[in-house]
Each structure stands twice: as structure tokens, then as C-alpha cells.
Amino acid sequence: MALEVVAMFARWWDNFQESCDIRLAVGCGCAVAWVLLVAISPVLSTASTFIGAGLSWRSGIVVGGVLAFGLAAIACRRPGKLCDVERRSPSVPPLAMSAVLSPIGAILHQSIAGGIFAVVAGLCVGCGLAGLILGWAAPFSAVRLRKRVVATVAAMFAGGALYLIVVLLPAPLSFAVALALAPTSLFLAMTIDRFPAPGDETDSFPTIGGTTETGAENGGGKAEADTIAAAEAETRPCSSAGHPDLTRLFGPELSLAIVVYGALFVLAGHVLPEVELAWMASVLPGIANVGALLVSETVLTLYLVKRIRIESPRTAYRPATALVAVGFLLLPFVGDAGAIPCMAVAFAGFGCFLVYLWIVMGNMAQRWSAAPIPTCAFGFMLLFSGIVLGELAAWTLYRVPVSFGYPAAVSIVSLFMLVVLAWSMADGSRYAHETAAMGGVPFSAPVSSSAGTDSASEGRGADAAARLYAAAETYGLSPREVEVTALLLRGRSIPYICDELFIAKSTAQTHVRHIYAKMNITGGRQELIDRIEGSD
Secondary structure (H helix, E strand, O other): OHHHHHHHHHHHHHHHHHHOOHHHHHHHHHHHHHHHHHHHOOOOOOOOOOHHHOOOHHHHHHHHHHHHHHHHHHHHHOOOHHHOOOOOOOOHHHHHHHHHHHHHHHHHHHHOOOOHHHHHHHHHHHHHHHHHHHHOHHHHHHOOHHHHHHHHHHHHHHHHHHHHHHHHOOHHHHHHHHHOHHHHHHHHHHHHHHOOOOOHHHOOOOOOOOOOOOOOOOHHHHHHHHHHHHHHHOOOOEOOOOOEOHHHHHHHHHHHHHHHHHHHHHHHHOOOHHHHHHHHOOOHHHHHHHHHHHHHHHHHHHHHHHHOOOOOOHHHHHHHHHHHHHHHHHHHHHOOOOHHHHHHHHHHHHHHHHHHHHHHHHHHHHHOOOOHHHHHHHHHHHHHHHHHHHHHHHHHHHHOOOOOOHHHHHHHHHHHHHHHHHHHOOOHHHHHOOOHHHOOOOOOOOOOHHHOOOHHHHHHHHHHHHHHHHHHHHHOOOHHHHHHHHHHHOOOOHHHHHHHHOOOHHHHHHHHHHHHHHOOOOOOHHHHHHHHHOOO
């Protein structure tokens, strides 16, 4: 069993090296580690966020985050660098702002006792946190879905590992290392901007308007993608100024889910306000939370590698609600000693949802040719708005006398919110699909009528699938070889097949050789197409 796990991780590492720039993973991992340190660590502050204790540094962080994300979202209505849809490298200005404001805010908070200056310090950190997140939005939105999934998971692992390293260091050293995270993230982003990784220039994708992926061969897939993308363009959710309307882009269901998860995150942190200050002064709750998140991401990664193929971020979304529900469901029955494990389980669910949200925001920006920074800013503005609502809900529940106690009240309200969330996001996986505009329509799947196709095109897709599987049975192709063949028939290149099926380049080339050998094909792709079209 241990050898099998090691082999799966070795395969994942091979695929990671093929799909993700290590500077991207580590640079974004520094941002993840800083966010975790701000949210759940005593390294930077032991102040409580509970508004019953008055305004504090962390209150300023929330307000600063809401303002910064809100301003960035509004910027989508004005032309400028923030609205650059074609940008593929990290955005240096937001990261530079973060590299300055984040350390200043943290140092200012450490040097003062409290009061209005503590809130000002929190505002600096909140604005810097927003810049750190938005600076990495563009490269994640510019790549195909499979590569975006790999990079997001790698950044989550890197950030979690950096967090654990920082909190376990001695106090003065841990604070100094924490202050270096934002500048390090900026430095790595600048190296990516200046020295693009090999192959990045060929990693484009179909966008609304007919620009198709670059690759060695496009074949008939190009015309099909152009037709579907043009049909999708007719339903593009635009404002009166012609820019994508972010409220319509996210829709009421996803927007509600983001706000609810933000509120639940706060309620999980305020399960026992009386001991919250003691928790904030200890590294144990933070280690438990991040440990649970890394365990859940490890399990999901092993599942994905075992299945070989990453189909969509819904794999991260599905366990999110279940983990949060389990944490809140057990809360009234475990007492004070069991509150930390319950919080850790719920935090793992929040982390899974944030992985899903980050990938989905890249999907939306890519599909609708929306600027990545405003799109990401709108999503996080909703999240921080949910945090504000969660603070108000926790304060209200704490002040209202109930016979069954405050923790039970939090559990009941949170579970009710999860029921509403599950109902509204019953079809949440649709945000995770790779669409025609992203080059991801499966070969054998008929295109829905909402994409502008008719029954005739659906019939052609069904006939093509039937011919493919008939040929597969005739020549003894394996299920994986069928998938590779389907992509070859669509004119996809080897790099695209690697991203689509989450396999290494050498593995894809081996599959192609086996397909040609089994079918006795010596004339390349055109002979393969002719052979399949002649199958009955």
C-alpha cells in the first residue's frame, strides 16, 4: 500500500512538472501561507476578530479587504491594465503594493497596543492581502483547466507547508520569515514575467471571438470550436458598456454560496468566544486547521491520480459542504475539548471550497473573455462580505439568550445555512465544466442546445462516437487509448492531450504509438481519421 501511494505521488510529481511552473506554485504558495498566517496564526497577532470585544486589527483587515476587492471589481468598467484579458503573467503592481503594505501593517500592529492605529494597521494588511491574491489571478486564468487544477493544488500544498514551517520557528524568527513572504512572492512573479517558462508561448486556448488554441495540428476541431464559441458569444453576459457583467457572470447561486461560506468560516472560528483569546495565542488550533486541510487535499489528490484524469474542480467542491456540515453537526456534542477538531474539519471544507472557487473564477474569466483581476476581485469581495455577515451573526447569537447554549445555536444556524447552500448549489458542478470556448468539449458528448447547436449536429456527434467505439472494439483499444484517439480525431496536439487527460508527455506519446501499432497505421493522423470514418 505504501509503495502504491509513493508511486501515485511520483506520477503526480511527473505530471506537475509537465503542467506547472515551480515558480508559479511557490510564488502563489507564499500568498497562501500569508493568508493563513493572517487568518489563523498567533505569529502576526493574537487579537480576536469577535466584534463583541470591539474593533481590532483583524476588523481592519476585513474592512480593508472588502474595500480593496470592491475597488478592483469596479475597475472592470474602465479600460486599463487591470482589464487586460490577454495577460498571462502575474500582475506586478498589486503584488508590489502587497510587498509594501503587508509588512508595514504587521510591524505597525506589533508596535502599538490597540485603538484606531490598530485598525489602520489592519487596513494596510487587508489591502496588501487583496493585492497578493489579485496579483496571481492572471496566470491561473490563462491556462487550460487541467493545468489550472494542478497549479492550484500545488500552491495549496506549498502554502500549507510554508505555514507549518513558519509557525514552528522561534518567535522572532517566525515573524521575520512571515514578513518576507509577500516580497518573495513579488520576486518570483517578476522572474516569471521576465523569463517565461519553456512552452508557455504555445499554451493558448480558444476564446470567444474565434481565436483558437495554437498547436502542431488543429484539424477539424478548430472549425467546430469556432462555431460553438461564436454561438456562446451570443449569450455572453455583458453590461451596457460591453464589459462582462460580473453579477450575471457569477449568478445568484454561486454568489450566495460564496457569501454563505464566508459567514460559516467566521461562525466556525467563534464557536467559543470565551476561550478565543487563548486559542489565538496558541499555534495548536492553526496547525490542526492547516493539517486537516492538507490531509483532505492529499486524499483528493490521491483519488485524482488513482483515477488518472482530473475532470473538473467539482472534485474539490463535493466534499466541501460535507466536511463543514460534519464539523458543525458534532459541535454541540463534543464539549470544549472537541471544539478544535470540529473547527479543523470545517476548515478543511472551507479550504476545499476555496480551491474550487479559485479554479472556477479562472474558468469564467477564460470562457467569457473577462479580465481575471476584476473577476477574482468580485468573488473575494463576496467572500469578505460573507465574513462581515458572519461576524454580525456570531455577535447576535452571542447576545441572544437561548436555553441550549451558544455553541448549539451556532451549530443549528450553520446547518440551516448549509441546507440552503446545498439547495441553491445543487448544480454547482456546471461552473466547473471546461466549455467549448476553453477547448474542452468531449468528443463523444453531444453539445447542448444552449450552445447554439441543433439536433443534426447532435446526430453527427453520436455517429462519430459510435464509429470510434466500433473501431475500438475491432482493434482492441483500451479505454485510455479511446480517449486519446478521440482527441486525435478532434485535431488536438500532444501538449493539449497531456493537459486534457492529466498525463505526462511521454505517456501520451506512448499511447499514440500503441494506437497506431494496433490499427497498423503508417500514414499518421489523416490515415487514422480515414480508418475511423470507414468503421461501421
